[in-house]
Amino acid sequence: MSSGPGADSAPAPTTHDSPPTPKRSSMFSSLKVRNYRLFFAGQVVSNIGTWTQRIAQDWLVLSLTGSATAVGVTTALQFLPMLLFGLYGGVLVDRLPRRPTLLFTQSSMALTGIALAVLTLSGHVQVWHVYLAAFAVGLATVVDNPARQSFVSEMVGPDQLQNAVSLNSANFQSARLVGPAVAGLMITGVGTGWAFLANGLSFIAPLAGLLLMRGRELHVVERAPRAKGQLREGLQYVAGRPDLIWTIVLVGFVSTFGFNFPVYLSAFADDVFHAGAGSYSLFNILMAVGSLAGALLAARRGTARMRVLVAGAVAFGVMEIVASIAPSLWLFALLMAPIGMCGMTVNVTANSSVQMSTDPAMRGRVMALYMMVFMGGAPIGAPIAGWITDAYGVRAGLAAGGVVSAAAALTIGLVLARVGNLRLSIGWNRGHPHVRFVPREREQLAAAA
Structure with missing residues (x-):
C-alpha cells in the first residue's frame, strides 16, 4: 500500500x-x-x-x-x-x-x-x-x-x-x-x-x-520504474529487516501447519463425534464468529505490536491442542470461537505491522511475499495434515498443528528478544497479567536505582 x-x-x-x-x-x-x-x-x-x-x-x-x-x-x-x-x-x-x-x-x-x-x-x-x-x-x-x-x-x-x-x-x-x-x-x-x-x-x-x-x-506514491533485479531487491530488503522477516516466517508456520481446518473439522464431525454435516457447519460458523470478533477487536486496538503477534500465535496453538483432546462435541464447538479469534489476531497484526513498517516503494513486493507465504502454505500444509490424520487420527493432526504454531511463536519471540537485547517481563497491572519485552539496560538501571 x-x-x-x-x-x-x-x-x-x-x-x-x-x-x-x-x-x-x-x-x-x-x-x-x-x-x-x-x-x-x-x-x-x-x-x-x-x-x-x-x-x-x-x-x-x-x-x-x-x-x-x-x-x-x-x-x-x-x-x-x-x-x-x-x-x-x-x-x-x-x-x-x-x-x-x-x-x-x-x-x-x-x-x-x-x-x-x-x-x-x-x-x-x-x-x-x-x-x-x-x-x-x-x-x-x-x-x-x-x-x-x-x-x-x-x-x-x-x-x-x-x-x-x-x-x-x-x-x-x-x-x-x-x-x-x-x-x-x-x-x-x-x-x-x-x-x-x-x-x-x-x-x-x-x-x-x-x-x-x-x-x-x-x-x-511514485511507482518503481521498470528495471532489472527488482525481485532480488525486494528479497534483500526483507532479509535486512528482522522485524519483517521473522513476522513473515511466523505467519508461514501458523498458516501452513495451523490453518488446515477443512481437513480437521470435517474429520472431527464425521469420524470423532459422528454428527454429520450439521456439526461441521456449526464448527465453521463459530470459528467465523470468533474471527469476526478478533478482527473488530484489532480495529479497536489501533496498534500492531510484535508482542501481540507472538502472544496471539502462542494462544492459537494452545487452543488447538486443547481442542484436540476435547471429549465432547459441544466443548470442541465452543473452542472454535477462541481459536478463530486468536487466528485472526495473528493475521491482522502480522498484515498491518508488515505494511506499516515497509517503505511504500517496496510495499507491493513485500506484501506479495507475505501473501505468498500466507496463502502458499495451503498446498504444502494440507497434504501433511491429511497424512498425519490418516496415519495417527485427526486428534493427533490438530494437536501437531497447534504444537508447531505455538513452538514457532515461542522460538521467534525468543530470537527477536535476543536480537533486540530484550527480556521478558511479567507483572500485574490493576489485577491483570502484563506481559511485555523490555530492554535489558532498562531493567539494569531500575535495579541500580
Missing part, C-alpha cells in the same frame, strides 16, 4: 515492536474516508459472492467426479499460482498504479465466474473446466492480492491503516458467515450455475466503487 511522499516514510527497523499508529482508533474510524467506504462496500458484496462460488465450486466438482481428491485438486490449483508466481506479482504491483490494476483483476475474476456459469447452466460443464477456472482465478489473485492489500493505505493513509486492515478482515469474516448460507440456498433452490453467475455479477459492486473514487484524495 502507498501514501503520499513524505507522509509514510519507512521507520527504522525494530526487532520487538512494529511502529505504532500515531493514535488509538475508534472501531470504524477508517470508514470516515469516502474512498475507503466505497471500497469497503464493494468488498462486502464481492466477498459474499466469492464464498458463494467457493462452496458451489466444491459441490460441483464432487457431483461431477464423486471424488474428495478432485475437490482437493481444485483448491490446490487455485492457490498454486500464488505459490509459483506471487513474488513476480509484487514486482508488477510496485510498477503499476493500483486502482487501474484492480479494475483489470476484478474484471478478470468476474468474467471467469460468468464463463463457469454459462458452461454449467448450458449443461456442458466438465471437471477440467472447473480446474481451469480455479487456476485462472488463482492467476488473477497473484496480482489482485498484493494490489488490494497495498491499495488500502492509498485510500486511508498511515494513520488509519491498522484500522482499515482490521475492518477488511472483519468484512471477509462476515462474508464467510453469509456466503456459504447463500450458496446452500442457491444450490438447492436453483442450481450451482446460478451461484456462479451471482458471483460474477457481484464484482459490479467493487468495480463501481473503484470507478467512483476521487483520485485527488488518494495517498499515491
Whole structure:
C-alpha cells in the first residue's frame, strides 16, 4: 500500500515492536474516508459472492467426479499460482498504479465466474473446466492480492491503516458467515450455475466503487520504474529487516501447519463425534464468529505490536491442542470461537505491522511475499495434515498443528528478544497479567536505582 511522499516514510527497523499508529482508533474510524467506504462496500458484496462460488465450486466438482481428491485438486490449483508466481506479482504491483490494476483483476475474476456459469447452466460443464477456472482465478489473485492489500493505505493513509486492515478482515469474516448460507440456498433452490453467475455479477459492486473514487484524495506514491533485479531487491530488503522477516516466517508456520481446518473439522464431525454435516457447519460458523470478533477487536486496538503477534500465535496453538483432546462435541464447538479469534489476531497484526513498517516503494513486493507465504502454505500444509490424520487420527493432526504454531511463536519471540537485547517481563497491572519485552539496560538501571 502507498501514501503520499513524505507522509509514510519507512521507520527504522525494530526487532520487538512494529511502529505504532500515531493514535488509538475508534472501531470504524477508517470508514470516515469516502474512498475507503466505497471500497469497503464493494468488498462486502464481492466477498459474499466469492464464498458463494467457493462452496458451489466444491459441490460441483464432487457431483461431477464423486471424488474428495478432485475437490482437493481444485483448491490446490487455485492457490498454486500464488505459490509459483506471487513474488513476480509484487514486482508488477510496485510498477503499476493500483486502482487501474484492480479494475483489470476484478474484471478478470468476474468474467471467469460468468464463463463457469454459462458452461454449467448450458449443461456442458466438465471437471477440467472447473480446474481451469480455479487456476485462472488463482492467476488473477497473484496480482489482485498484493494490489488490494497495498491499495488500502492509498485510500486511508498511515494513520488509519491498522484500522482499515482490521475492518477488511472483519468484512471477509462476515462474508464467510453469509456466503456459504447463500450458496446452500442457491444450490438447492436453483442450481450451482446460478451461484456462479451471482458471483460474477457481484464484482459490479467493487468495480463501481473503484470507478467512483476521487483520485485527488488518494495517498499515491511514485511507482518503481521498470528495471532489472527488482525481485532480488525486494528479497534483500526483507532479509535486512528482522522485524519483517521473522513476522513473515511466523505467519508461514501458523498458516501452513495451523490453518488446515477443512481437513480437521470435517474429520472431527464425521469420524470423532459422528454428527454429520450439521456439526461441521456449526464448527465453521463459530470459528467465523470468533474471527469476526478478533478482527473488530484489532480495529479497536489501533496498534500492531510484535508482542501481540507472538502472544496471539502462542494462544492459537494452545487452543488447538486443547481442542484436540476435547471429549465432547459441544466443548470442541465452543473452542472454535477462541481459536478463530486468536487466528485472526495473528493475521491482522502480522498484515498491518508488515505494511506499516515497509517503505511504500517496496510495499507491493513485500506484501506479495507475505501473501505468498500466507496463502502458499495451503498446498504444502494440507497434504501433511491429511497424512498425519490418516496415519495417527485427526486428534493427533490438530494437536501437531497447534504444537508447531505455538513452538514457532515461542522460538521467534525468543530470537527477536535476543536480537533486540530484550527480556521478558511479567507483572500485574490493576489485577491483570502484563506481559511485555523490555530492554535489558532498562531493567539494569531500575535495579541500580
